[in-house]
Amino acid sequence: MRRTEAVVIGGGQAGLAMSHCLAESGVDHVVLERGRVAERWRSERWDSLRLLTPNWQTRLPGFRYRGPDPDGYMRVGEVVDFLERYARSFAAPLEEGTAVVSVEPVDGGYRVVTDRGAWEAPSVVIATGHCDTPLVPGFAASLAGDVVQLVPSRYRHPDHLPAGGVLVVGASASGVQLADEIHASGRPVTLAVGRHTRLPRVYRGRDILWWFDAMGLFDEPIDEVFDPAVSLSQPSLQLVGRPDRATLDLPALRARGVRLVGRATGAQGGRVLFADDLVAYTAAADARLARLIQRIDIFAARTGLDAEVGPPEPFRPFLWPDAGPAEIDLRAEAIRSVVWATGFRRLYPWLKVPVLDARGEIRHQGGVTPFPGLYVIGLYFLRRRKSSFIDGVGRDAMELAAHLAGYLRVAA
Numbered sequence: 001m002r003r004t005e006a007v008v009i010g011g012g013q014a015g016l017a018m019s020h021c022l023a024e025s026g027v028d029h030v031v032l033e034r035g036r037v038a039e040r041w042r043s044e045r046w047d048s049l050r051l052l053t054p055n056w057q058t059r060l061p062g063f064r065y066r067g068p069d070p071d072g073y074m075r076v077g078e079v080v081d082f083l084e085r086y087a088r089s090f091a092a093p094l095e096e097g098t099a100v101v102s103v104e105p106v107d108g109g110y111r112v113v114t115d116r117g118a119w120e121a122p123s124v125v126i127a128t129g130h131c132d133t134p135l136v137p138g139f140a141a142s143l144a145g146d147v148v149q150l151v152p153s154r155y156r157h158p159d160h161l162p163a164g165g166v167l168v169v170g171a172s173a174s175g176v177q178l179a180d181e182i183h184a185s186g187r188p189v190t191l192a193v194g195r196h197t198r199l200p201r202v203y204r205g206r207d208i209l210w211w212f213d214a215m216g217l218f219d220e221p222i223d224e225v226f227d228p229a230v231s232l233s234q235p236s237l238q239l240v241g242r243p244d245r246a247t248l249d250l251p252a253l254r255a256r257g258v259r260l261v262g263r264a265t266g267a268q269g270g271r272v273l274f275a276d277d278l279v280a281y282t283a284a285a286d287a288r289l290a291r292l293i294q295r296i297d298i299f300a301a302r303t304g305l306d307a308e309v310g311p312p313e314p315f316r317p318f319l320w321p322d323a324g325p326a327e328i329d330l331r332a333e334a335i336r337s338v339v340w341a342t343g344f345r346r347l348y349p350w351l352k353v354p355v356l357d358a359r360g361e362i363r364h365q366g367g368v369t370p371f372p373g374l375y376v377i378g379l380y381f382l383r384r385r386k387s388s389f390i391d392g393v394g395r396d397a398m399e400l401a402a403h404l405a406g407y408l409r410v411a412a
């Protein structure tokens with residue numbers, strides 16, 4: 001049994017940022033990672049993926065991108081390299097190849113059992129990732145066995161798919177990127193569209209995330225949003241990071257020949273059903289984008305940026321896309337595979353502390369759980385809109401490390 005003051009579970013950006021801040025606060029700790037640092041960037045991303053956040057936004061406590069291309073978008077290998085260098089920069093106390101198999105309360109804190117021995121500590125930080133386990137609709141199980149099904153974390157390259165058509169379900173960042181790449185490989189692609197957040201890559205000559213940053217849109221705290229439940233269920237940004245800074249939205253995909261259909265609602269054998277909601281969802285996404293552009297223009301005028309940036313650009317709504325079919329017979333259309341880009345959920349089978357709510361999510365307020373000394377970090381909108389982003393986890397880590405250090409002082 002080894003003892004320390006804090007056990008951090010997970011060696012991605014969240015676990016490392018937390019480790020950096022704990023070290024700064026003088027808290028003795030260990031970071032347990034079942035694979036290697038940045039494991040999910042190594043083993044759960046497709047080959048062509050680049051960050052959709054620009055390089056200047058790749059910044060963590062005490063470490064940031066300092067290369068020659070601040071406006072570029074890192075490839076996955078560069079993200080791994082960045083996080084490895086981050087861990088080395090402060091000699092993070094990492095134990096790689098160490099999977100946590102249980103966390104249970106004991107007198108004075110928690111016992112953390114791993115496949116390589118046990119730890120005891122008065123505090124534990126869960127940093128096992130918001131994008132943990134693919135969330136696939138239950139009806140996927142009703143699809144015929146000869147339809148190849150996969151999720152983005154298992155997809156690597158279009159050539160790994162069987163020849164023939166592909167149905168991509170989900171039109172957020174992963175779905176639109178995969179639909180585009182698979183279509184470019186010569187396979188006919190149908191994209192099932194649900195709720196989505198349409199964004200231009202560049203507006204008035206500046207990256208859209210530059211505007212978000214300047215306007216503080218990502219800094220919005222969870223306790224100041226109008227309806228936290230609505231904010232928590234927002235779909236991820238429909239963006240891609242490419243050297244040409246091209247916008248990848250539904251009009252662009254349709255112009256390239258991707259067929260758009262409504263939200264997938266059911267499946268049986270070789271048939272997939274779709275809701276008649278494509279027009280409603282694209283109109284809703286357009287309305288949100290129009291409002292955002294209006295806010296940007298008002299902000300630019302108010303702050304004097306009008307003189308520095310390009311002129312306002314006309315908003316082009318994606319009016320009245322075809323409603324799309326209510327049903328597709330995959331075999332009749334030679335569609336051989338389905339990619340479920342339908343988001344993520346989180347599973348904590350090893351967590352023996354009764355801290356999960358009815359949906360299986362960790363109960364917390366800004367990362368502080370009702371169990372003294374038990375924390376979580378890296379979840380979407382944990383404290384702010386950007387909490388699950390590389391650029392967002394740092395501030396949360398500083399605040400949670402301060403809370404944890406204060407707790408240790410009181411508990412001592």
Ligand SMILES: Cc1cc2nc3c(=O)[nH]c(=O)nc-3n(C[C@H](O)[C@H](O)[C@H](O)COP(=O)(O)OP(=O)(O)OC[C@H]3O[C@@H](n4cnc5c(N)ncnc54)[C@H](O)[C@@H]3O)c2cc1C
Nearest residue numbers: 010012013014034039051052053099100128129378389390
């Ligand atoms: C496809 C995709 C693209 C993204 N692009 C961007 C982007 O462009 N910009 C951006 O800012 N964000 C992006 N994100 C969001 C976010 O940055 C990533 O999800 C990132 O990986 C989150 O880091 P994390 O440390 O919170 O979690 P993770 O990277 O998921 O790290 C969790 C770690 O915990 C480990 N672990 C899990 N269970 C255990 C256990 N029982 N014992 C020990 N270790 C365990 C895992 O191996 C993993 O290494 C993207 C996410 C996805 C899925």
